[in-house]
Amino acid sequence: MTGRHPRSIATVCLSGDLTDKLEAAANIGFDGVEIFENDLLTFAGSPADVRKMAADLGLAIALFQPFRDFEAMPEPQRARNMDRAERKFDVMQALGTDLVLVCSNVQPVCIDDPARAAADLHEMAERAAKRGLRVGFEALAWGRHTRRWREAWNIVHRADHPALGLIVDSFHTLALKDDPSGIAELPGSKIFFVQLADAPLYNMDVLQWSRHYRNFPGQGQLPVTGFLKAVLDSGYAGPLSLEIFNDEFRAAPVRQTARDGLRSLILAEALASSSVPAAALPPVPDLSGIEFLEFAVNEPKRQELAEFLGTLGFRLAGRHRSKAVELYRQGAVNLVLNAEPDSAAAGHFEMHGTSVCAMGLSVSDSRAASRRAEALLCAGWNEKRGEGERALPALRAPNGSLVLLVEKAGGRPSLWEEDFHLLPSPEAEAGAGMLGIDHVTQALAPGQMDSFVLFYRAVFGLEPEAEVDLPDPQGLVHSRAMVSRDGRLRLPLNTSEARETATGRFVSAAAGAGVHHIAFLVEDAASTAAAMVGRGAPLLAIPENYYDDLEARFGLDAARLETLRSVHLLHDQDAEEGCFTHAYTTSFSDRFFFEIVERRGGYRQFGAANAAVRMAAQARYHARMRLRS
Ligand SMILES: O=C(O)c1ccc(O)c(O)c1
Numbered sequence: 001m002t003g004r005h006p007r008s009i010a011t012v013c014l015s016g017d018l019t020d021k022l023e024a025a026a027n028i029g030f031d032g033v034e035i036f037e038n039d040l041l042t043f044a045g046s047p048a049d050v051r052k053m054a055a056d057l058g059l060a061i062a063l064f065q066p067f068r069d070f071e072a073m074p075e076p077q078r079a080r081n082m083d084r085a086e087r088k089f090d091v092m093q094a095l096g097t098d099l100v101l102v103c104s105n106v107q108p109v110c111i112d113d114p115a116r117a118a119a120d121l122h123e124m125a126e127r128a129a130k131r132g133l134r135v136g137f138e139a140l141a142w143g144r145h146t147r148r149w150r151e152a153w154n155i156v157h158r159a160d161h162p163a164l165g166l167i168v169d170s171f172h173t174l175a176l177k178d179d180p181s182g183i184a185e186l187p188g189s190k191i192f193f194v195q196l197a198d199a200p201l202y203n204m205d206v207l208q209w210s211r212h213y214r215n216f217p218g219q220g221q222l223p224v225t226g227f228l229k230a231v232l233d234s235g236y237a238g239p240l241s242l243e244i245f246n247d248e249f250r251a252a253p254v255r256q257t258a259r260d261g262l263r264s265l266i267l268a269e270a271l272a273s274s275s276v277p278a279a280a281l282p283p284v285p286d287l288s289g290i291e292f293l294e295f296a297v298n299e300p301k302r303q304e305l306a307e308f309l310g311t312l313g314f315r316l317a318g319r320h321r322s323k324a325v326e327l328y329r330q331g332a333v334n335l336v337l338n339a340e341p342d343s344a345a346a347g348h349f350e351m352h353g354t355s356v357c358a359m360g361l362s363v364s365d366s367r368a369a370s371r372r373a374e375a376l377l378c379a380g381w382n383e384k385r386g387e388g389e390r391a392l393p394a395l396r397a398p399n400g401s402l403v404l405l406v407e408k409a410g411g412r413p414s415l416w417e418e419d420f421h422l423l424p425s426p427e428a429e430a431g432a433g434m435l436g437i438d439h440v441t442q443a444l445a446p447g448q449m450d451s452f453v454l455f456y457r458a459v460f461g462l463e464p465e466a467e468v469d470l471p472d473p474q475g476l477v478h479s480r481a482m483v484s485r486d487g488r489l490r491l492p493l494n495t496s497e498a499r500e501t502a503t504g505r506f507v508s509a510a511a512g513a514g515v516h517h518i519a520f521l522v523e524d525a526a527s528t529a530a531a532m533v534g535r536g537a538p539l540l541a542i543p544e545n546y547y548d549d550l551e552a553r554f555g556l557d558a559a560r561l562e563t564l565r566s567v568h569l570l571h572d573q574d575a576e577e578g579c580f581t582h583a584y585t586t587s588f589s590d591r592f593f594f595e596i597v598e599r600r601g602g603y604r605q606f607g608a609a610n611a612a613v614r615m616a617a618q619a620r621y622h623a624r625m626r627l628r629s
Pocket residue numbers: 065066101103138140169195210211243
């Protein structure tokens with residue numbers, strides 16, 4: 001590969017001991033690592049052992065860090081710091097790395113004099129150079145006197161030593177809302193190292209923010225792309241390295257974090273260097289929504305689920321030509337029930353019980369979409385298939401479920417016509433009014449949000465909406481919707497630290513993340529709900545108090561209120577008079593549930609105002625069911 005920057009990750013990003021960290025970084029495909037001193041101190045082998053381990057794994061040790069509180073100290077600390085530096089140079093030579101990161105001094109006694117800082121760094125660089133080593137100086141956003149990249153650069157420039165260079169870190173620059181564009185004017189060869197980190201926008205103490213809430217580029221809200229563009233425009237040719245301090249990363253499975261990290265770096269580079277072909281990714285797929293959802297079932301659960309879907313107005317529309325797979329249909333909604341032994345669905349059923357095991361996304365170019373996914377490190381999947389059946393490119397989502405890429409080619413028979421024996425649709429069967437899939441909500445285990453956000457953002461170009469907190473009677477649920485640019489695909493993601501919330505119960509019952517609810521778009525929620533009730537659908541009962549409050553909030557007339565009340569409908573309005581009217585079923589097998597939604601006047605949200613009422617009703621229902629069994 002030509003002209004690609006070496007890709008590196010700091011050991012502090014990853015969980016486990018140094019062996020776990022290096023193995024994960026190497027296996028996923030990083031070229032190098034930054035060794036954090038703490039990971040070395042707590043490691044039971046020598047620096048030479050670490051050097052050998054990295055070499056055996058094919059990993060460069062790109063940098064050793066941090067070296068703290070060095071520059072501009074009064075005597076006697078100044079002299080002591082020079083000795084301390086010599087000892088760290090010994091460690092670096094044993095490790096086999098030539099670059100140390102000096103972060104700006106935070107000590108109150110540090111002298112406010114750039115000339116002194118420059119002189120001290122000059123001396124350190126002179127000592128380093130004697131051993132063939134180099135020193136990089138980084139501004140910490142909370143440094144005593146040096147906080148911005150330009151302040152650090154002025155000191156480096158003034159010190160004027162070939163073994164001294166600048167280290168820039170996107171977090172420190174962007175957290176202070178400092179302008180990175182001037183980095184483009186620096187001589188690229190004087191930038192010795194580049195660290196990348198993103199973060200959610202929190203209004204908090206910058207040190208706490210940095211030490212606990214950083215995340216990978218693309219997982220947060222900082223303008224990392226603009227920062228990286230400036231870096232690349234300088235002509236910098238060294239490593240791009242991820243440096244994330246994050247409480248959840250410290251607890252997450254190390255290989256997952258390593259994969260997310262490399263995925264984020266590949267995406268960040270592609271976004272920042274869209275004009276450089278070497279960094280290019282196939283484009284974000286042109287998505288037109290969800291073609292189907294597939295449920296993993298066994299034979300008894302297939303019958304049970306088919307009956308449940310019948311109460312929602314779905315009818316059996318076809319049987320697969322070669323597999324124990326059925327298609328249920330209504331409007332543009334396709335639901336597939338897969339009971340085929342020895343399939344991805346069967347594996348999913350073994351692990352998670354009755355659950356959504358695959359989502360079929362409709363794309364204009366499935367091969368390009370799958371090449372993009374592969375370039376972003378998604379594992380693929382080849383399902384066995386019968387003679388003449390369509391091969392659907394498939395990739396694994398972070399929870400192990402599949403995303404299948406369905407291409408709608410004009411003129412060609414549909415997937416359903418190709419692979420299924422379709423049953424004639426009876427004229428009289430009108431269904432209950434489902435038009436399409438409005439959104440599909442997944443419940444995630446605590447700590448998985450960043451991973452899923454990055455997956456949908458990188459592979460499919462969905463953008464995260466602002467996080468909302470939903471109060472369940474048993475704890476808080478955090479929800480963030482991933483939405484395609486044209487709004488046609490909506491995938492809310494929910495997490496909860498509390499085990500007994502609706503989200504927490506799902507994750508423990510289903511043994512992991514998965515689809516928790518499916519919302520169908522309808523034209524007229526009241527008539528659909530009435531049709532569902534007529535068919536025996538179990539709608540979730542909503543308390544009287546809710547309707548009293550609705551009347552007060554929106555001034556709905558008595559007849560409308562009575563309609564809503566009679567079929568357990570909830571209602572919300574946005575500031576622009578957009579309306580959202582919706583109802584829920586109780587859950588299937590205490591797992592997932594369905595929603596019908598009617599959107600009017602451009603309403604774009606998900607009825608968050610009603611989530612507390614829904615979750616309290618679910619908690620009551622759940623408690624009643626538990627008493628019965
Ligand atoms: O939090 C810190 O102290 C710290 C140390 C080294 C770094 O490179 C950094 O960005 C932050």
